[in-house]
Amino acid sequence: LVDCPDCGGLLKPDVVFFGESLPQAALSxxxxxxxxxxxxxVVGTSVKVSTAVWVAGQAASSGAALVVINRGPTDLDHDPGVALRIEGDCGVYLPALAHALGATA
Structure with missing residues (x-):
């Protein structure tokens, strides 16, 4: 993170860092x-952040199938709501999935 050269304020990307809360509108x-x-x-995350667990749990409770794509273990690996677990690089599997579903770049 760097300071803004004009106002001196903190410049940061539009992401939520570990330990920060999601904006309420985004959470809703x-x-x-x-x-x-x-x-x-659920892509490219170990699902260590509570919010990710809550959203996945909400989807599963509402009848959604969970598909986890990650390189390495996640906190959802043994969750009964997970219909498919793919071990690997999301940069490989997401384009392949998009192609299989007929998406064009």
């Missing part, structure tokens, strides 16, 4: 989408 949107999705992709 995530739960609303989890309630209505058929499949939730």
């Amino acid at each position: 949107d995530a739960f609303a989408m989890a309630d209505s999705c058929d499949v939730l992709l």
Whole structure:
């Protein structure tokens, strides 16, 4: 992170760092989408952050299948809501999935 050369304020990317809270609007949107999705992709995360666990749990409780793609173990690996667990690089599997579903770049 760096300081803004104009105002001296902190410049940071539009991401949530470990230990920070999600903005309330984003959290509400995530739960609303989890309630209505058929499949939730959990990609490139160990799922160590509580919010990720809560959203995945909400989706599973609403009947969604969970698909986990990650290099290394996750906290969802033995969750009964996980329909598919892919061990590997999300940079390989996501483009392949998009292609299989007919997406074009």
